[in-house]
Amino acid sequence: MFAEVTVRSMFSRPCYLPLHVMCVFEVYISLSCAFCRHGKRVEKLKMLFGLAVNEAKLTSQRTRLKNQNGFHLCRLSREVYTFVSPSRMSGSLLNMFSKGTKRKFSDGGEEISEEGLVGARVASSYSLQRQSLLDMSLIKLQLCHMLVEPNLCRSVLIANTVRQIQEEMTHDGSWHMVTEAFCNAGQSPSERLVATEVLCRSREQDAEPKVFSVISYEGCREEEVVADETLCSVSVRDTVSNVYLAGRMGQCWEKNELSGIERDEEVLEDSRLGSGEDEEINTEDEASTEGPKTIGQVFGTFEIKNGSPGPDSALEELFSDVDTSYYDLDTMLTGMQSAPKMGPYDLLDSLGPSHGSPSIVSTPNCRSDLNELDHIMEIIVGS
């Protein structure tokens, strides 16, 4: 697990991003690059980021390049690149699996925070492992290969794994625990569907096809697929907070091509996790209204009508706590939330100051960073 900052620029204009701001963008090489020979792709990258890009390293996936700010440029797929910052927690969970042995192919940094380890020990080892496996699987499903159809076999296998985990969690009763943990007093069960509603709403608003066509077996996708991976492993407090926070950031992506502020490593889970799942939950509702590009076609892993009542409602409840106000880009930009129910910022606060990279915990920092963010957005949006 690692925190990633993804950088996105849709244009071939140079886009010098102040990476220390930890903005969440996405990397996207314009379509013309698709048919570029390898060398031209490299040139495009150089132009986009002003980075000295090591041509050799671009050829293999998941290779990391460090830029001058200490961020790693990671290649997610053929045309999708992302900046990765080493995560404090990256090593912790996986270390549990590998028993601390050195792995050549491990991702991210190896820093392990105090809080992380404490949290890991607190939760039961197996359920934590299971949870992180679930998270990992969901992220994998969410990752879209921008221009090439995703591998159906791989998607099916991952989806089956997720389904298996969910079934087991249901039997264990962990699902119930998860939902309880985030149960808000004011919400009635019917309101628990707010997450999906929000997603529905945003989808309808979007004139263009889905940005995150996650598990689309039909291969429906948008060219500018967002490959946001603001993932962070987590939580000292709850083992399930990973999955929980999934829903949050999804909206801002869907509504706007640029997401808001990137969180610190402690910020929970990938936004697209939630968006993807919720969209799948919505399958039935949306299937008739949506065009061929709905995620609904995907598969029934999160399909409510398929599963037993347990996981279904639990899943809805899981994502019901989405704070809709969060999805306004404005609020994102200002970083101010009237009353975030359990926003990432809260957790950030609780976790204390980060280890040195600028954190968005304190507002003043936020502000100045956000001004820069505004500026960048202007450039990118081309106003």
Added chain:
Amino acid sequence: MMAGVGGGNDFQWCFSQVKGATDEDVAEADIISTVEFNYSGELLATGDKGGRVVIFQREQESKNRPLSRGEYNVYSTFQSHEPEFDYLKSLEIEEKINKIRWLPQQNAAHFLLSTNDKTIKLWKISERDKRAEGYNLKDEDGRLRDPFRITSLRVPVLMPMDLMVEASPRRIFANAHTYHINSISVNSDYETYLSADDLRINLWHLEITDRSFNIVDIKPANMEELTEVITAAECHPHQCNVFVYSSSKGTIRLCDMRAGALCDRHSKFFEEPEDPSSRSFFSEIISSISDVKFSHSGRYMMTRDYLSVKVWDLNMENRPVETYQVHEYLRSKLCSLYENDCIFDKFECCWNGSDSAIMTGSYNNFFRMFDRNTRRDITLEASRENSKPRAMLKPRKVCTGGKRKKDEISVDSLDFNKKILHTAWHPKENVIAVAATNNLYIFQDKLN
């Protein structure tokens, strides 16, 4: 015929050749994606991610060096597939060659089928080493002669010229697959072939490109219910009505085309019952079959899943007759391998000419061979360090824990980026071709 460890009368595998760039920077387009010998073993074809096909031809054995078999040299190189763009779906179609299958040779030319994710092409590779000279109607430089100036007739004479190998696409079989093609297999009637994608299998006639018959369709009415995909398919080597296909759930279905036009109902169903003690979240993923190959005899078939190779007797459906562990030491690393996607790597496997040995690849540029008779196995490495001509390959060993002996390599030091997915065995001799990323290694046996 196995590589003996201690020498004696056993065979030893020796390095013969390596093809491909030596520098560390691997261009993605150069990564080899398929390797296949033709029926005689004279030609060896490779396809790469850049859509190119390179064919190597074996030199005639020279009398001067009887012990060294002929070397493979480049015979023809051509661009088989180009990247395409599906405008309807806004998707790029990769030009990577997924499979190459040779047709048996029927005349002087060679034919092969190559496929990417969507389109299959039949290529004719022919030689031209003579040129006609002395035409009546045109000059030597090709200009047309004035017919009124021709006073006599002559018969053109064939003059030798430098050998030219031409590859031309003779048939293009397109637009029949919605999903990604993973297998093609030429039928024993040499007239038809099948192509399989994730959800469907089509039967083609080699002469007819505008239509194909769908013989297997496992697409559910509701795509949300999809839990299983087709991973590989192959025609029986002798019975032209029989074929098998494997699935992502570790099952193999044998179908008889005589039973019906649509072979959704299998004739035989091969599945090994799961061992409940080794069940984990990854059980299904590692049981997914990545390759299925009939033996040359047609009596057995071999399947490759993530950790093992299994040999099945076609007459026994409930379990394989032989199981070989390829890299069991990875079982404890499955979570990491899942995280970095290595668990989804599709390894291929192959038989030797006499069906007495099987070979498959692993990580760290290791490949494994199993002798079915002696039950011995060996791990060898394809690396530039062992690339001296006729250098004997030393067996490698992976240490799983505890003390690491000298020359052993520990599991954590394995390089998972160096994977050998594609291997091929000469149909008659002990010559093997091993694709290691962008390099093609050829090893031969050396009689002691």
